Amino acid sequence: MFATQALRRAPLTVTLIDRRNFHLFQPLLYQVATGGLSPANIAAPLRNILKRQQNARVLLGEVVDLDPPARTVRLADQTTVEYDALIVATGVSHNYFGRDDWSARAPGLKTIEDATEIRRRILLAFENAELTRDPAARAAMLTFVVIGAGPTGVELAGALAEIARDTLRHDFRAFDPADATILLIDAADRVLPGYPPDLSAKAKRSLQQLGVTVRTAVRVLEIQADKITLQTGEHVADLAAHTVLWAAGVRASPLGALLARRTACTLDRVGRVLVNPDLTIPNHPEIRVIGDLALLNDEHGRPLPGVADVAMQQGRYAARAIVAELHGRTLPPFRYRHKGSMATIGRAAAVADFGRVRLSGYLAWLAWLFVHLINLIGFQSRLLVLLQWAGNYITHNRAARLITHDQSEREMQPESRSS
């Protein structure tokens, strides 16, 4: 989308193809999953963003094939679209590292549907705890396990702790929601492994203050119905847990593999496409891969992180490169300008790494609020999110905690199932 917008004044036509009709602001998706915001607050309809851009058209469709020699892409409905230059930015989804059978028990968080499903599971666990009279069953219902302590895992665990200790404090009569166990597990030896160690330590302390049990250097061996098995040092421990959330790894979109079949490009272990310094792929200067799907090292030989900021900068670079070619020029290689990374943990707690400046606590949280607000698309979204954050902060409520799209509910209403 940023590439399309950056081509606004270029003498060419742009076709933006997406499976979804909206641009999703991923960094706030965990707030939908935890009832703080509504899906529409963080999803802007593509057509609305581009309505005034006359050289752009939007097609709702899924790319199922590419023909690089013919320069065409084919959509699932058999529509064929021709191109002179192609930008592939289809991102990543969850990676269960060979255990895709875990996906039903431990959903990941990448789409709006994932977020409302996770929200449903979290809220339903508390509801079921109010109904049951069996203390062991209730303890399992009130045990939440987050696997993966990167930014998403940390943010989910922090929000879960806040829900249990704060949001739901007066909501139940049969138990105290503060008795819930929230476990954050990672195989790495610290939370936020991509951050400087001192910020990891601060994040861990903040999580513990919120009541999250942090267990690092622990591997998950098995996820079964109502039970997960951990390898802790030499021991193997079983844990009764009703709700398990997956934030442990990513796998490239299938378009990476498709591209590798149709061209000679190389994929890494999780299916990301190795790109040239100008984001093109070998032998195809007209094809660029950007965002989470692309694998590119920075000047220190470290791969660029899979964050929104990299993707946005690469989108704008790809657009400028295409325009430069039109004028017979070539751009210097892409260079990522690191503006900072930040993760929020809870009420007035966050960590932020701006290179030389590192923040934690209240200041980092304010910086987080500010940066995420200005990165939302549309004045109205910004205002609505700001108001909801203010409301949630003041009232300790999360107004969007709805249990919707329940499978059993759907079975009772056959009319809402078909399409």
Next chain:
Amino acid sequence: MFATQALRRAPLTVTLIDRRNFHLFQPLLYQVATGGLSPANIAAPLRNILKRQQNARVLLGEVVDLDPPARTVRLADQTTVEYDALIVATGVSHNYFGRDDWSARAPGLKTIEDATEIRRRILLAFENAELTRDPAARAAMLTFVVIGAGPTGVELAGALAEIARDTLRHDFRAFDPADATILLIDAADRVLPGYPPDLSAKAKRSLQQLGVTVRTAVRVLEIQADKITLQTGEHVADLAAHTVLWAAGVRASPLGALLARRTACTLDRVGRVLVNPDLTIPNHPEIRVIGDLALLNDEHGRPLPGVADVAMQQGRYAARAIVAELHGRTLPPFRYRHKGSMATIGRAAAVADFGRVRLSGYLAWLAWLFVHLINLIGFQSRLLVLLQWAGNYITHNRAARLITHDQSEREMQPESRSS
């Protein structure tokens, strides 16, 4: 919910049982279905509403049986709840009058899921029209039929017209959304049959000005894939239509039939429970039926309408009646105080019937906005809805137009299907 709240200071304990964890403000559901508002804007979590009411507890569950002699209700998970007094307020769902096979083709609008499904269908029809190159297929995709011209049907048709003529005006490149056909059909001889004839005429005129084709005194004979068959006077006409919405009739919740099996109460043709003037049922002064599920005539012998205002007043009456009994007193029969009825048609167009005062146009629309805002629960909801309405009015946008929970999308993501 209004009954529970009205029992706040009574010396008894209240158990509120609901299948959903939120109170839904039905009159604004069509705005979710047409992308103007988000589900959470019109749905307030029950636990949050009642968190400070110590004598109330909330159970998330579905009532599957009643035992009036033992004074218990049984939930789907086999929990049994005892009562001294029972209030049944489970409302109504769609009625296809014996043609339940139409439900998949012509969804009705009663739940959040219905609303997001209708939103998905409306938006997808426009998206598919952009993809196709077949003019006949495109015309069918751009034909929207709303069956039933009561308030919900009128509001849906008006919003659809606004979407086509206004919201999406600059959004497509292959066709003009204003070419969409929006058809409002009713077997009755006028729109809004429950309103005075002069307001029906005004509503019809407003709809036509928005570009809605109003066809009254027309029966729907058959709904098939991409085609519906109408009986117009002596003729039978086929109509190619991709999107069909059902707003034609209601059927009582199955709890009415359950009550009739377990007690001697009488049901009407659509399954509503005939109640005594004090809202109890025969031989069971401890059981009250209220809201859309109850059938009660007013002082002129006409049945009370199935609107939120009746339900709210009956809820408060039922609570007062229970408290009166505690003190050995009896209340006079329930009497509905008609405050007015109103339906909105589109941008600055509505009709309102306050008895002697009847409004239409801009004034009625302002009255509609005001009344619906103040009836929303929670200051934050009111503020958020007001801001979104202002934003939608000024920018001609509908920011919540997301296509979500697509069935085919779900098939691609097996993890989000299971529960």
